[in-house]
Amino acid sequence: MKTTLLRSATSIAIVAAAMGIMPAVSPMAAQAQDTAELQEKRIPAGEFVKQPNMRTVRISPDGKRLAYTASVNGESYLVTLNMETNELKPVLASSEAREAGERQMAGYRWIGNNHIVITTISRENINGQLGDFRRLIAYDVNTGEVIPQAWDRAGGDAGIIKYIDHKKGTFLLQRDALQEVRSRYGLPEIVEVDVTTGKFKMVQRTNPEVTDWNVDGKGEVRAASSYDRDNGKVRVMFKAEGERNLKTVFNEADETFTDSAPNPSMYIPGTNLVYTLSNHEGYSAVYKMDMTTLDIVEKVYGTEGYDVQGLILNEERDRILGYEVFDGEAKTVFVDPDMKTVRTMLSEVFEGAALQIVDYTSDLKKFVVYVGGINKFPGYFLFDTQTGSLNLLNWEKTHLKDLEANPMKAEWYTASDGVRIQAVVTYPRHREGQKNLPVIVMPHGGPFGVSDRVEIGFFPWHQALAEQGYVVIQPNYRGSGGYGKEFVKMGRQPGGYGKRMQDDLNDAVTAFAEKGVIDANRACIMGWSYGGYAAARGAQRDGDLWKCAVAGAGVYDMPLMNDWDARNLGRFSSGFQATSEDPEGISPARNPEGKWSPILIVAAERDARIPMEQAETLVSALRGAGKVEGEDFRYVIQEQGTHNLPYDDVHMEWINEANAWMQKYNPAYIDTDGDSPPATVAFNN
Structure with a gap:
């Protein structure tokens, strides 16, 4: 890691200047900064997918x-800011590891007030195959010292923090153990680590039935679980209050992939009761449960017609501060009086703008607030409840400041069989009120249990393409998450995947x-991962509907993918994707003949989830069916791409290729629209 640490004064000066660190100003003055020129012009699509200038503030x-x-x-750089001296220190240069021998930063958090513990991933060549090792390093903000954390005799993964004691400067680390007994190779153990030295002591040794440990708010191991990748059984074990041994309380498989195993979110001190999320009544809600019997004691919180997304806990993990909820728009509902008061004050200052509290001090006196993201480009602010000060730290994208975003709404429509579907719709800001616009339908990945939603920190693709003049619709088709388990099951029923x-x-x-919003004759479909499959399936199945399709990192041959999943994920998990009774029939690569919509196919050569053979098989089939490359289809291989589009260069290539393909076959502006595109802003960066 020494080669990537930034220590020189020259490096610090260059990074600080380029980051556009903002002075402390009031939020009203910050929002008043001049963005008039940008408002009137069109932002290039690639600007929306560039890495933010500030993110993940802790x-x-x-x-x-x-x-x-x-x-x-x-x-990207990890930096620290001393708010008493305004001293800025770049700590670590970070980008996703592409080649053997490279390392990347995968996350970080404070442990105590003087150390940042950084998760690193090291990519190595293991017998001709690339493998990733996860490790932790601590950075001392006072001395600049870098301390490896419990690396000695650690296995492939030594990076899961289970509990933190800020006062003592220690934490519990779950790591793969190197054992002499072959049957226990790679099983996890728990060690307590001293962040100042990186030295550790054993807390919980491996157990042949355990692949994950669960720790309560006092740092005691209270539960454990394991998963059998072939039969799908999830085993949950629990240690009752005052007992020494774990006992199995659950050992079942869920062939519907919709019923969650018991998973404690918070332990109630001194009892065998926990708070947990459960969907046993149809929708995910918060319940109080007895872990020894799995009996539900009390329903604590739920929402009508939607799944609760999660609990927000205090630092000690012994009190609920609030809940993450969803009704088409992602929201936070605080129940803690102090948090409710702070949220109310901030909402008044920002006049109802979308905001999210992203981090706070242990005493709940200072808060990092993320403002915007639905109606404007967002920024980070620091709120001090004792002084009343509220200062801008930086805009997420410094050069765009608080530019007005393309407006987003969560809207309902009725499918042809009567099922109500919710979608996130993004409207082009330069064409407000205009009817019969071109449209891009953008199905999300997953597909099951995932959903698109109106939320702070918007997904950049819909903003990028709405900016070019398109209405973008992101349907939460049946099978999506957030609408109860029966809605998920509807997608998994025979005739769901690839059809309904x-x-x-x-x-x-x-x-x-x-509704008159869009012109049905000017529709394209675009997606990545499952969305890439849906785009290719749309191009093949509904060539008369879609003017064009853009498919990235998709599955195109279901039998081939099911075989790959069985080998790499286990026999049970291989059934998660297509549940169709006709896998060949729903595979675009198996049906290349007939009328197809013109399709752009983008494949990431380093994709660890969807093998390149999927795209190669589709392209080969299209060529064999007489489809003309450059007209009927275009094939783009991203040599440095992964399934997560982690780099600006490959991400910009993806969005720019997609935009160019759509402009070719479904232009955003045509003569009969009655308007013309605004001038495009030119950026130097």
């Missing part, structure tokens, strides 16, 4: 320092065309 427990990631010209789920996408075009 405040030290005493509130004296910040740690965050800053990106400059496509390069596709109809939901088609029906979005029909529904919004009937």
Whole structure:
């Protein structure tokens, strides 16, 4: 890691200047900064997918320092800011590891007030195959010392923090153990680590039935679990109050992939009761449960017609501060009086703008607040409840400041079989009120249990393409998460995958065309991962509907993918994706003949989830069917790409290729629209 640490004064000066660190100003003055020229012009699509200039802001427990990631010209850096002296220190240069021998930063958090513990991933060549090793390093903000954390005799993964004691400067680390007994190789153990030295002592040794440990708010191991990748059984073990041994309380498989195993979110001190999320009544809600019997004691919190997304706990993990909820828009509901008061004050200052509390000090006196992201480009602010000060730290994208975003709404439509579907719709800000616009339908990945939503920190693709003049519709087709387990099961039923789920996408075009919002004759479909499959399936199955398709990192041959999943994920997990009774029939690569929509196919050569053979098989089939490359299809291989599009260069290539393909076959502006595109802003960065 020494080769990537930034120590020189020259490096610090260059990074600080390029990051555009903002002075402390009031939020009203910050929002008043001049963005008039940008408002009138069109932002290039690629600007929306560049790494933010500030992200993942973490405040030290005493509130004296910040740690965050800053990106400059496509390069990311972990930096610290001393808020008493205003001293800025770049700590670590970080980008995703591409080659053997490279390392990347995968996250960080404060432990105590003087150390940032950084998760690193090291990519290595193991017998001709690339493998990733996860390790922790601690950075001392006072001395600049870098301390490896419990590396001695650690296995492949030594990076899961289970518990933190800020006062003692220690934490519990779950790591793969190197054992002499072959049957126990790679099983996890728990060690207590001293962050100042990196030295550790054993807390919990490996157990042949355990692949993950669960720790309560006092740092005691209270539960454990394991998963059998072949039969799908999840075993949950629990240690009752006052007992020494774990006992199995659950050992079942869920062939519907919708019923969650008991998973404690918070232990109630001195009891065998926990708070947990459960969907046993149809929708995920918060319950109080007895872990020894798995009996539900009390329903604590739920929402009508939607799944609760999670609990927000205090630092000690012994009190609920609030809940993460969703009703088409992601929201936080605080129940803690202090948090409710702070949220109310901030909402009044920002006049109802979308905001999120992203971090806070142990005493709940200082808060990092993320403002914007739904109606404006967001920024980070620091709120001090004792002084009343509220200062801008930086805009997420410094050069765009608080530019007005393309407006997003969560709207409902009715599918052709009567099922109600919710979608996130993004409208082009330069064409407000205009009817019969071109549309891009953008199905999310997953597909099951995942959803698109209106939320702070918007997904950049819909903003990028709405900016070019398109209405972008992101349907939460049946099978999506957030709407109860029966809605998920609807997607998994025979005739769902590749058929009824596709109809939901088609029906979005029909529904919004009937409203006059879009022109059904000017529709394209675009997606990545499962969305890439849905785009290719749409191009093959519904060539008369879609003017074009853009498919990235998709599955195109289901039998081939099911075989790959069985080998790499286990026999049970291989059934998670397509549940169709006709896997060949729903595979675009198995049906290359007939009329297809013109399709752009983008494949990431380093994709660890979807093998390159999927794209190669589709392209080969299209060529064999007489499809003309450059007209009927275009094939782009991203040699440095992964499934997560981690770099600015490959991410910009993806969005720019997609935009160019759509402009070719479905232009955003045509003569009969009655308007013309605004001038495009030119950026130097």
